[in-house]
Amino acid sequence: MSSKPYIFRIASLILCVSLGLMLFRGIAALPVTEKVTGPASHYLARTAGETGARNVVGAILFDYRAFDTLGESTVIFTAVCGIAMLFSRRKFHRSSRGLSFIAKRGIGIMVPFLLMYASVIILFGHLSPGGGFQGGTIFATVTVLLCVVFGSSFESQYFPPRTKDILESGGALLFSGIGLIGLAAGTGFLSNIAAGFPAGTFGSFLSAGSVPILNVAVGMKVGAGLSTIFYSMIKMLDAGHDHREGGGIE
Amino acid sequence: MVIFVLSVATYLLLAWSGGGIDPIEVGIAVALGGVMAGLARAWNPERSWTLAGLNPLRWITFILYLFLPFLWGMIKANFDVAFRVITGKIRPGIVRIDSGLKGSLAQTMLANSITLTPGTLTVDVDDSGETGIFYVHWINVTDENPPEQKVYGSFGKWARRVAE
Structure with a gap:
């Protein structure tokens, strides 16, 4: 009985070691330079002037490569749609009553x-450092915590799936709307300072043109999307434990 | 109201980056704090709009508790558990303790203190009666019906002082 897992363990050990070796050699092959070269130097030198953002990574994500970011957030949207479609048949049957009042109070x-x-x-x-993706994940964490501690029916009562849908679609609309403003100004989809967004003073809260607005849009999309994914899956788990059919609590 | 004040303070602390704070950031902090207070109100309509939770005496007592008895209890328990791990002198079991605490905040504080201290772990709580009754997993049960002093020292007294 124990011979088969033994072979599996040896095989996985070999696989891990060879993968690690490959990655390690890849890192060793990277050129070690004292100076920043290539596109990085361009961005570091010009980001402050061209976008007004202090966070260069944020500026690349939401200004230079904003179209790419729109695609990335669409990936989440597609995942949410797929999961919601897969699990839409199962009605919510029951939820746990949550943990003890100590956890609730905490x-x-x-x-x-x-x-x-x-x-x-x-x-x-x-x-x-930070932005819409990271902050949205923390928002989703809050709803996950509420699901675990108070039970999923409490969570769905205070953050109805419909509200999450509206938030997520609102984020997508906001993002595309900002992009269309650039198009209307004749400077291209999702253009920032060129389309007339004020650059503001460098380093102050009101700066960087459309970057903060796009951050909020992505935060809405990611937060609502991840929490919808979690809720759909926990709903299926809850329904899976219940053998009765059709006796749902709405 | 407590949530409003604490939220605004948290936001300003996180937004503060060594220099001054923009007036617009204060505006955003107040707006978000208002949203938080409204949410808390929606979750629990019986919440009162008092500032009682901001009583500075209680906060000072809480900080004192964290750095004096709690820290000392932690250090003692760490050495005790390390000693028991090395020598193997353990007698694990679950004991039932009447905490004598009424408020849910005080009970939360005591339960978390017990759990954070190595060697003891709050497993369950029974709040159906007047006072909270804790079921504590104890690494070395010397007394099957112990007084609270023996399991968690002075934590109960401090929890009553801070949060009740």
């Missing part, structure tokens, strides 16, 4: 801080 203390933290990460995406 979460009650934590949630405002988590929400504020997520807001700061999204709103300061153009100034400090």
Whole structure:
């Protein structure tokens, strides 16, 4: 009985070691330079002047490569659509009553801080590390925590799936709308300063043109999308434990 | 109201980057704090709009508790558990303790203190009665019906002082 897993273990060990060797050799092959070269030097030199954003990574994500970011957030949208379609047949049967009041009280203390933290990460995406993707994930974490601690019916009561749908679609619309403003100004889809967005003073909160707005849009999409994915899956798990059919609690 | 003040303070602390704070950031902080307070109100309509939770005396007591008895208890428990791990002198079991605490915040604080201390772990709580009854997993059960002092020292007294 134990011979087969033994072989599997040896095989996976060999696989891991060879993969690690490959990655290690790849890192060793990277050129070691003292100076920044190539496109990186271009971005580092010009980001402040061209976009007004202090966070260069954020500027690349939401200005130079904003169209790519639109595609990335569409990936999440597609995943949410697929999962929602797959699990839409299962009606919600029952949810746990949650954990003890100690966990509930602790979460009650934590949630405002988590929400504020997520807001700061999204709103300061153009100034400090962070942005819509990261902050949106923290928002989704809050809904996951509420699901676990209070039970999923509590979560769906206070954050209805419909609200999440509206938030997610609103984020997508906001993103595309900002892009269309650039198109209307005649400077191209998702253009930032060139389309007339004010650059503001470098380093202050109101700067970098459309970058903060796009951050908020992506934060809405990612937060609502991830929490919809989690909710759809937990709904299926809850339904899977219940053998009765059709006796749902709405 | 407590949530509003704490949210605004959190936001300003996170937004503060060494220099001054823009007036617009204060505006955003107040707006977001208002949203938080509204959400808390929607979740729990019985919340009162008082500032009682911001009583500075309680906060100072809480910080004192964290750095004096709690820290000392942690250090003692760490050495105790390390000693038990090396020598193997353990007698694990679950004991039932009447905490004598009424408020849910005080019970939360005590339960978390017990769990954070190595060697003891709050497994379950029974709040159906007047006071919370804890079921604590204890690494070395010396007394099957122990007084609270023996399991978690002075934590209960401090929890009553801070949060009740």
